[in-house]
Amino acid sequence: MTAVLAFMCMNIQAQSHNHSHGESGIVHSKGMASMDANAQFVPYEFERHAVGDNDILIEILYSGICHSDIHTVKGHWGTPNYPVVPGHEIVGRVTQVGKNVTKFKVGDYAGVGCLVNSCGVCEHCMKGEEQYCDNRKNVYTYNSYDHFHNGTNTLGGYANNIVVTERFGIKIPEGAPLDKVAPLLCAGITTYSPLRTANVKAGDKVAVAGFGGLGHVAVQYAVSFGADVTVFDITEVKRQSAMDMGATKYVNVNDAAQLEGLANSFDVILTTIPYNYDMEMYLRMLKVDGALIQAGMPPAGQYPSINTSLLSGRRKVYGTHIGGIPETQEMLDYSVAKGIYPMIEVIAPAQITEAYGKVEAGEVQFRYVIDMSKL
């Protein structure tokens, strides 16, 4: 009976909010864009596709700044389609739902991560691993060819709103701290997924290399799974934060003495470093049957090369790429239940340009989140 009432209620809401924003239903948006590779952000108005029957419209409240945003805007992975409106760590409130939508109702909080659509019918989509869509029809949240809307270029979350298929909306529990939740949509899933895939469990010796936006969330997950966690970074500045988050050891790789005695030490090494680095140094630290998982995404041409003689003893290396929607929901629910959140600094849209410089210099502890209400 309750379910029936809820369903009726949703339908009423869906109809009452399913008005278009113009004759065509086009959604008007405003955000912050970089017009070229100089990453100077300016206000930018644009249009999004109409809210379809399976879509939701989200009024964006917070949007995290991910290192991938910087790589994209600056053309590190190839020239993007300018203007670029980045942002794939999005939290907001649902303001409109299509007539077929059942997962959300108006007023719900919703998140959007790196993906906004995919074919939905291939083996990987059926498994909920849309990031590996076999038909390569997955649509990224920004700077991506939208297979389902005439090949338009997607624009991301540094904006006041976004339209997304309900399947790609993440439900955010009541009472969650919305600003801190935002970075979980990328930094959270990108580290949670590989740690789960590697079956990290109590007693495992885990290393996290790169203690930045991704790394500091990874440490919290690994600690929560009961692992004995060592952190690697290139500075002394972050030592205390790592220990506060439950790491048992912090290694400044610029101090050779701190690297001694670490050969054959780790079951899992998760690297989050977004530039080229000495992966071979880390491979030497793996135990037999250990795995090095690369979660960071360096610029094109800057991925580490390695000699495979270091992979004897079934020492594995592999790369991981974000995570699928069901696991993103699992990650978010787990994070809220365990109180695992990034350390953030909330900034206004006008500060994005400056923030990029600080992220590149490793000066943020640990994630900038843009308050989109200040747009």
Place this chain on the structure above:
Amino acid sequence: MTAVLAFMCMNIQAQSHNHSHGESGIVHSKGMASMDANAQFVPYEFERHAVGDNDILIEILYSGICHSDIHTVKGHWGTPNYPVVPGHEIVGRVTQVGKNVTKFKVGDYAGVGCLVNSCGVCEHCMKGEEQYCDNRKNVYTYNSYDHFHNGTNTLGGYANNIVVTERFGIKIPEGAPLDKVAPLLCAGITTYSPLRTANVKAGDKVAVAGFGGLGHVAVQYAVSFGADVTVFDITEVKRQSAMDMGATKYVNVNDAAQLEGLANSFDVILTTIPYNYDMEMYLRMLKVDGALIQAGMPPAGQYPSINTSLLSGRRKVYGTHIGGIPETQEMLDYSVAKGIYPMIEVIAPAQITEAYGKVEAGEVQFRYVIDMSKL
């Protein structure tokens, strides 16, 4: 009752045969040795340690020629201790047992693979993965420091006999074709173990790269596990043999046309190539979550280097190293039960030198086995 009788019988035999071969019990041996890196084999007489309480003495009947023998003799992995008596694919008959020996009795057939001892108490030895002995006290069958016999240099199976701790003897079922069994002790376990580790099962798409001594056994295992097997080699000569063994496809990598359409094709690629090769070409053929396993052991400095950008989508690469004793026994029992054997050519000891040249030229189909009775 039968067990008790068998035990008494073994004890009587043990005592009756536990005579020493001299005052010190030293065992006199003769074999074929290479005195330097030229790999010219000559008759060579030497002594082995006495048959200890836990040891067995084996009269060697057959000994396989492995590519590792050539690498070792020629100094590809560093200068060995000459004279080198290679051979770690050994089959023979037990002629003497120490007083504590229970696994073998005189007259049994026994095999010896790449290992003859290890610490026995570390985590990996306790798990039966002596090849990864944490204390690094594993003793290889030849050209190895014997931690348990005053650091003497071990001498291998191109000889008339060998002394080995019973734990490292492999039981060979009655009726097995002894000449064909010999190569299983290295080529068999080196391919069986990684295919099992990778959980190859019915319907999996498996590739075997390098269709030589290891590869042609690997294909038979993978086919027996129900996999759809593709073979890669550099010649047309071996095509028919591969198809006869149950492969569904044979790719001559020297013919570019045959390589088309293979991207994202395989769950598992087992590479057995004992020299440097284009591993990146194979990495591009892995599916999401696929694994490339390197079983071949190139010379020092000739291991392939790879760029890790090819490992996205959890595409794994790792190296494997032979297998432990329990799994070697499992492999042997499985092979005999399934009738999986190498294709061999039996030669006399006087032909070893010539045989090395043919192995290096890829002209053997597929394994030389030395008839040690012709010594």
